Amino acid sequence: MRGRAWVGELRTWVTGVDPGLGRLRLAGVAVAAMVLAVAIMSVVRVVSGRPITVVLFAAVLAMISNLAVNEPAAGRRAATTALMIPPAAAAIVVGTLLSAHKLVSDIVFVLVMMLAVYIRRFGPRGMALGMALFMPYFFTQFLQARPAELPWLLIAALAGIGSTLLLRCWVFAEKPEKVLDRLLRATVAHVHAVAAAVIDVLEAPADDRPDIDRALAVLHRRRVRLNDTMLLVVDRIEQRSGDEPVADDRRLSLEVADLELAAERLAVATRRLADDPTRPGALDPELRRSMIAGVRGIVAATATGAPPGLRSTALDGARRAVDALVAEHSGVRPREQRVAFAVTRLADALEAEGRIPEPVGTALEDLADEEPRPGREPDRISLSTRQAVQVGVATSLAIVAGELISPARWYWAVVAAFVVFAGTASRGDVLTRGGQRLLGTVGGVVAGMVLAFLVGGHVIATLVLLAVCVFLALYLVRISTALMAFWITAVLALLYGLLGQFSVETLVLRVVETAVGGALGGLAGFLVLPKHTRAAFRDALDDTVAAVDACLDAAVDRITGRPPVDSPVELAREVDEQLGILRARAKPLDNPLPRRHGRGSYQRALRVLTAVDHYARALALASERLDVPEWAPTLDPAAARVRANIAALGGLLRPDGRGSDRQASKSPARYGTDGQGADGQGADGQGADGQGAEPDVESAEQVVDEAESWASTCDSAPLRRELLGAIRLLRRIDQVVVGFAGDLSGTAPDPDRAPGTPVRH
Structure with a gap:
């Protein structure tokens, strides 16, 4: 790569490396606030003759007030920063007056730290106020402050926090429309990175498995970054819209989600092609060239700064490169054809993204305790x-x-x-x-x-x-x-x-x-x-499974004409968030799942749940376009069985070896059954007598087939395609869940097993 192409790649990488320039703003404004605080206190020091420690104290509080305040809305951010002044002043006064009494000051210091941690339960504001208590008190002990220095330390605290308040909340206040625009550009840059990684996978020699695995690992990391950026975009849109999003904002959220989903589909299709055991020596060179040419068109269209005309031409070229493969009906190259379909779909999604109107104006980690979910037994x-x-x-x-x-x-x-x-x-x-x-x-x-x-x-x-x-x-x-x-x-x-x-x-x-x-x-x-690490993983797992269940339930409600309690797309976003928490909880757990005889591991469980998340989000997005009440008699039983399987898989994955007691499906009465599967087990994995029998994963193939048969009789060809696409997503979820459950139980899925036969463990 050389010349202009190299510069374009660098520009695209810079756009995606810090979505919305959030980290750059945090660091830049914090350093500026520290410089301002140092300048103010340097003048005070010259006038008062105080030691340089008051200058350092102001600089530290300027840094901490930037780091600790993590409120999303500008108004709340300013209010929280201002509210840091009273607890900081109180900590300075108490710490200074007690600094001469070593034992008492140490005891109070411990109590201050405990209080600083305890009030994190009140969310981002509690986190900030806790740091406003801890850091000033700590510095009074570190500096061995004396009562005579109290006024100057209070001035230093006011200078430090005030500098942050002035610069972050007024002089360099975020402009929501510009932040959103940068986030949208970063999303496209991450799509570019995903497409470039797909090319690396496709170009890897078929007989070089280590090279393929390295390319797939890079592809996975770039998918995660794209997903994280998409969540930032949705967060920013919600902050701009408030409680009642306008139509343009709702459409923008859907189009961004669709773009991310299309990029994920390309990544998943490519991974499956790379993992195909028949691939070595079987991939036709012409097919390889056409797929790579199609993805190169995506790469060209998503480069940062690409002119609109070039972008449109590149997307058209991407479609043309895979047209022949898309139109093929022989069925002999299904995995290659799925890659071609994904290229076409991503090109369509990028064109929709290109029609998005320009946005108009309208962390330290959040350590707050989560509110218990319905049916969740709190710690x-x-x-x-x-x-x-x-x-x-x-x-x-x-x-x-x-x-x-x-x-x-x-x-x-x-x-x-x-x-x-x-x-x-x-x-x-x-x-x-x-x-x-x-x-x-x-x-x-x-x-x-x-x-x-x-x-x-x-x-x-x-x-x-x-x-x-x-x-x-x-x-x-x-x-x-x-x-x-x-x-x-x-x-x-x-x-x-x-x-x-x-x-x-x-x-x-x-x-x-x-x-x-x-x-x-x-x-x-x-x-x-x-709090055992596995217990934390278990809780996060339960929340993830519950979020998937709620998302699928709402999507089926919307498809069948029943008003869902919450928007399926919003619930799909919650699945993403819970999966992120689960991923963090799994980091310390590198060993295989305890007491499992199959090929399961925490990381494999994450991959399976990531796939479930992918299909659930696609179904949630599809539900926005469908309203088919007459499909309910066949779709509802299929959805109920799939949801029951997800809940049962959650039970299999729990490190304590028990089914979850925190996942309760909606009343199954509306499905026209008594809430039990074919083996007499309820949708929550309990026996019909409610005594908590171990959950079974029962293939939903039969009931999904019935729902698919009904969809295939739809007279309208466009609607039929939509319905078949939706039920295919439900089938994919079930296949992933049943396959992994078979691995965990030590029983590989049997393709000849009659539908309805449970996979027991």
């Missing part, structure tokens, strides 16, 4: 309460251990013990986060020593490097805990060099204190009110 102890107790124990031990290691640097151990609980829900999460922080700290020590040596105490060079390191730390904070710790440690090394206190021993001490604090945090997570 006896909420996440925020559990973590508040764990933080209290961990930080108490960290204060003691930190003091024993270094009375002057004890605070590093306390901070490490405190922050490992941010964004965690299980003891495995705590260990993962603690390990990442330690890894980043070790790397940051090395980088900090190199940087401090290079600048050699030169003030201007050090200040420039400080700004760069702080920017990188804030830009990467939402990507990696390790990278955040890396750059913050480098900042500390430069600061010590600037203050004339740099030493290798100090940085090594930081590593030791961080390791001790992280270990104590992990120990508290394991021993104090532990």
